[in-house]
Amino acid sequence: MLKTALCRTWLSSKTSFNTFGRRCFGHGNVSVDLQSDTGIATVTLSEPPVNSLSGEFLTSISKTMKELSADSSVSGLLITSKFHGKVFSAGLNILEMYNKSDSYLGEFWRSVQEWYIDTYNFPKPVVAAINGHAPAGGCAFALMCDYRVLLDGKTIGLNETQLGIAAPFFFTYLMSSTIGIRQAELALANGTMFSSDQALQANLVDEVVPLDLVIPNAMNQLQKMIKIPQPAFSLSKGQFRGPNVKKLLGEREEDIATFVGLLQKPYVQKVLGKYLENLKNRKK
Amino acid sequence: MLKTALCRTWLSSKTSFNTFGRRCFGHGNVSVDLQSDTGIATVTLSEPPVNSLSGEFLTSISKTMKELSADSSVSGLLITSKFHGKVFSAGLNILEMYNKSDSYLGEFWRSVQEWYIDTYNFPKPVVAAINGHAPAGGCAFALMCDYRVLLDGKTIGLNETQLGIAAPFFFTYLMSSTIGIRQAELALANGTMFSSDQALQANLVDEVVPLDLVIPNAMNQLQKMIKIPQPAFSLSKGQFRGPNVKKLLGEREEDIATFVGLLQKPYVQKVLGKYLENLKNRKK
Amino acid sequence: MLKTALCRTWLSSKTSFNTFGRRCFGHGNVSVDLQSDTGIATVTLSEPPVNSLSGEFLTSISKTMKELSADSSVSGLLITSKFHGKVFSAGLNILEMYNKSDSYLGEFWRSVQEWYIDTYNFPKPVVAAINGHAPAGGCAFALMCDYRVLLDGKTIGLNETQLGIAAPFFFTYLMSSTIGIRQAELALANGTMFSSDQALQANLVDEVVPLDLVIPNAMNQLQKMIKIPQPAFSLSKGQFRGPNVKKLLGEREEDIATFVGLLQKPYVQKVLGKYLENLKNRKK
Numbered sequence: 001m002l003k004t005a006l007c008r009t010w011l012s013s014k015t016s017f018n019t020f021g022r023r024c025f026g027h028g029n030v031s032v033d034l035q036s037d038t039g040i041a042t043v044t045l046s047e048p049p050v051n052s053l054s055g056e057f058l059t060s061i062s063k064t065m066k067e068l069s070a071d072s073s074v075s076g077l078l079i080t081s082k083f084h085g086k087v088f089s090a091g092l093n094i095l096e097m098y099n100k101s102d103s104y105l106g107e108f109w110r111s112v113q114e115w116y117i118d119t120y121n122f123p124k125p126v127v128a129a130i131n132g133h134a135p136a137g138g139c140a141f142a143l144m145c146d147y148r149v150l151l152d153g154k155t156i157g158l159n160e161t162q163l164g165i166a167a168p169f170f171f172t173y174l175m176s177s178t179i180g181i182r183q184a185e186l187a188l189a190n191g192t193m194f195s196s197d198q199a200l201q202a203n204l205v206d207e208v209v210p211l212d213l214v215i216p217n218a219m220n221q222l223q224k225m226i227k228i229p230q231p232a233f234s235l236s237k238g239q240f241r242g243p244n245v246k247k248l249l250g251e252r253e254e255d256i257a258t259f260v261g262l263l264q265k266p267y268v269q270k271v272l273g274k275y276l277e278n279l280k281n282r283k284k
Numbered sequence: 285m286l287k288t289a290l291c292r293t294w295l296s297s298k299t300s301f302n303t304f305g306r307r308c309f310g311h312g313n314v315s316v317d318l319q320s321d322t323g324i325a326t327v328t329l330s331e332p333p334v335n336s337l338s339g340e341f342l343t344s345i346s347k348t349m350k351e352l353s354a355d356s357s358v359s360g361l362l363i364t365s366k367f368h369g370k371v372f373s374a375g376l377n378i379l380e381m382y383n384k385s386d387s388y389l390g391e392f393w394r395s396v397q398e399w400y401i402d403t404y405n406f407p408k409p410v411v412a413a414i415n416g417h418a419p420a421g422g423c424a425f426a427l428m429c430d431y432r433v434l435l436d437g438k439t440i441g442l443n444e445t446q447l448g449i450a451a452p453f454f455f456t457y458l459m460s461s462t463i464g465i466r467q468a469e470l471a472l473a474n475g476t477m478f479s480s481d482q483a484l485q486a487n488l489v490d491e492v493v494p495l496d497l498v499i500p501n502a503m504n505q506l507q508k509m510i511k512i513p514q515p516a517f518s519l520s521k522g523q524f525r526g527p528n529v530k531k532l533l534g535e536r537e538e539d540i541a542t543f544v545g546l547l548q549k550p551y552v553q554k555v556l557g558k559y560l561e562n563l564k565n566r567k568k
Numbered sequence: 569m570l571k572t573a574l575c576r577t578w579l580s581s582k583t584s585f586n587t588f589g590r591r592c593f594g595h596g597n598v599s600v601d602l603q604s605d606t607g608i609a610t611v612t613l614s615e616p617p618v619n620s621l622s623g624e625f626l627t628s629i630s631k632t633m634k635e636l637s638a639d640s641s642v643s644g645l646l647i648t649s650k651f652h653g654k655v656f657s658a659g660l661n662i663l664e665m666y667n668k669s670d671s672y673l674g675e676f677w678r679s680v681q682e683w684y685i686d687t688y689n690f691p692k693p694v695v696a697a698i699n700g701h702a703p704a705g706g707c708a709f710a711l712m713c714d715y716r717v718l719l720d721g722k723t724i725g726l727n728e729t730q731l732g733i734a735a736p737f738f739f740t741y742l743m744s745s746t747i748g749i750r751q752a753e754l755a756l757a758n759g760t761m762f763s764s765d766q767a768l769q770a771n772l773v774d775e776v777v778p779l780d781l782v783i784p785n786a787m788n789q790l791q792k793m794i795k796i797p798q799p800a801f802s803l804s805k806g807q808f809r810g811p812n813v814k815k816l817l818g819e820r821e822e823d824i825a826t827f828v829g830l831l832q833k834p835y836v837q838k839v840l841g842k843y844l845e846n847l848k849n850r851k852k
């Protein structure tokens with residue numbers, strides 16, 4: 001416990017070595033704890049209060065992913081949340097989408113794309129320890145990983161339509177490749193949040209476990225995965241994911257324009273405004 | 285009961301208002317009962333004796349779909365059969381394919397395409413209350429909807445190969461997107477008719493219920509779906525379905541030529557002739 | 569029993585008629601036993617000791633497939649192994665990939681492609697009686713068939729990454745079309761060998777049965793399949809498979825170059841060398 005506590009001390013873009021053979025670093029509200037013996041890096045999402053994905057936070061994640069991808073001492077990633085038992089990630093930050101200029105929205109969306117590309121295309125094993133709720137972008141984040149362990153009793157799903165918006169095509173593919181085209185179509189149209197049991201049943205997650213097992217079981221799976229000859233693992237993973245990333249890279253500006261166009265529609269702004277209003281009232 | 289009975293009085297292409305806040309209209313053997321409070325339109329297929337899909341009937345369906353799609357007071361559709369407890373739809377009318385000229389077949393096939401485009405691409409929620417058997421085109425009709433409630437004990441499947449023909453590529457995709465590519469391949473090659481239990485197991489339908497629950501359960505699901513912010517629902521649905529409809533629109537004439545070429549093969553005509561002969565004998 | 573024993577006498581590229589209305593023929597270590605009454609051909613893989621797929625053996629299989637495809641008296645194929653109860657096929661022969669010239673590897677890979685094209689694209693029903701283990705290429709062989717009966721207790725899977733290589737894209741598609749994209753991605757990245765129970769659960773195989781039922785149950789399914797009007801069966805099967813075969817035909821040389829490039833990487837040769845060394849030591 002002490003080790004972790006020490007290691008997770010926050011160091012924005014700086015690297016330190018502690019006395020336990022771990023390197024601790026990270027960007028912004030992303031902390032990384034790298035075990036020097038196994039090469040496993042634990043990436044902890046720590047944006048208060050619920051890991052809402054703002055442009056800045058997404059950029060911190062992307063920077064971290066790029067560094068970890070380039071670091072040959074890294075064997076695999078475990079992605080989890082600081083808000084253990086509560087929220088994995090609440091998804092894209094709605095404040096970033098409300099009452100903003102086209103260019104602001106465009107830059108925000110570019111950071112969303114970057115986060116997807118760097119995470120989904122990560123060349124080594126990535127396991128999600130989903131230790132809290134994972135709606136919308138939080139679900140997408142988990143789907144970008146190679147394996148998912150969900151905390152029993154928490155919910156997960158792409159529920160964007162409930163907010164009046166629609167998930168982008170690359171989220172859509174994450175879901176349809178995982179649970180099948182039609183089940184994805186239904187879940188996305190309805191904005192379904194899956195209970196942990198439903199998520200397991202639908203193969204949306206691989207394991208559902210109590211709180212004290214989320215991290216250990218995710219770590220256990222990761223330890224198996226890093227034993228696969230890694231160039232082969234990477235090549236095999238790339239065969240499935242490369243074409244989708246390439247597709248987004250090829251139509252990036254078009255995708256940004258689509259997103260901005262959708263967001264600026266009056267009814268969307270109205271729904272988002274109402275949502276934010278409700279959120280404010282709930283906090284009072 | 286009285287309300288429905290009154291409302292379903294038949295009005296070919298004319299609209300009437302009855303005293304219960306319902307508008308009743310339709311084309312040919314398609315009747316529509318629109319609840320003015322919810323915006324839910326019940327579309328009842330009423331082509332005697334088994335809702336065989338002739339060119340004329342298909343065109344009536346397409347016209348109805350186009351009108352309902354353009355009507356902003358419509359929130360969603362429930363599609364069902366007048367032949368409650370017997371047949372949802374017996375599929376494409378074989379008489380339209382036997383001993384016909386190329387141009388007749390071509391026009392028939394154009395109406396099949398139109399029906400598919402208008403139904404599959406319908407921008408609002410569509411639920412199928414499959415209150416009877418649904419072979420071949422009857423199954424395809426149900427697959428074009430967003431949700432399927434099947435009457436317990438009835439069968440459903442794309443059994444075209446049993447008649448010596450093959451389903452068109454857009455039927456094929458309906459099945460493979462719903463139950464997975466390989467299960468669809470096997471089912472279509474074998475011409476499998478699924479029992480209601482098998483259909484539920486394979487995710488070909490979403491619910492299997494006794495006769496008195498087919499319509500209520502379908503309606504219940506529809507009431508949930510119309511609560512989703514509709515522009516978002518429509519956008520999300522369109523992300524999945526748009527590309528397939530676009531594909532057909534782009535190769536429509538080629539698809540017609542393929543169908544006509546297949547139908548005019550002597551062995552196909554022979555199999556269809558035999559089938560019609562058996563049908564006639566069975567009726568005697 | 570006697571019939572089969574007599575018939576399976578080995579005849580390299582020659583055809584003989586025995587006294588029981590069967591034609592026996594084949595190429596190399598592939599034997600064919602054709603029942604003249606049903607048109608069912610039993611294709612027995614008989615390359616000692618474990619049906620490793622060398623270039624020569626693959627070419628024998630392709631030649632046999634081409635002949636059977638052109639033979640209008642053939643109604644369908646049952647593919648099985650001579651090493652009943654032990655191995656269906658051990659997959660591609662590693663010796664063909666170790667310490668070889670680019671041109672040798674290129675020709676080997678061409679024979680792999682040919683085997684895939686001729687088997688996957690076979691226009692009539694093909695059932696795999698998987699009467700032993702089916703790793704890597706052995707699994708791919710089974711996946712190219714229309715239906716799979718697996719011997720209880722045996723394993724099956726695309727475990728190439730465990731050997732430091734990655735399955736080619738056409739193997740990848742065989743798996744993802746059968747068990748879904750994400751399950752395939754996970755299984756291929758991890759190099760998972762499925763137990764017979766897991767394989768059934770994942771829909772990787774259709775039946776798991778004891779040894780004495782593998783051939784009879786496979787034959788039973790084949791007898792059902794050959795009753796479907798065959799032009800329709802073939803057309804339906806081709807709708808699913810044709811595009812994939814066409815894709816490979818269109819990028820055949822590129823695929824060969826990819827394979828040769830991968831195989832000649834020092835780390836791949838090192839892993840294969842180690843594997844062969846272990847194999848040798850185990851035999852001692």
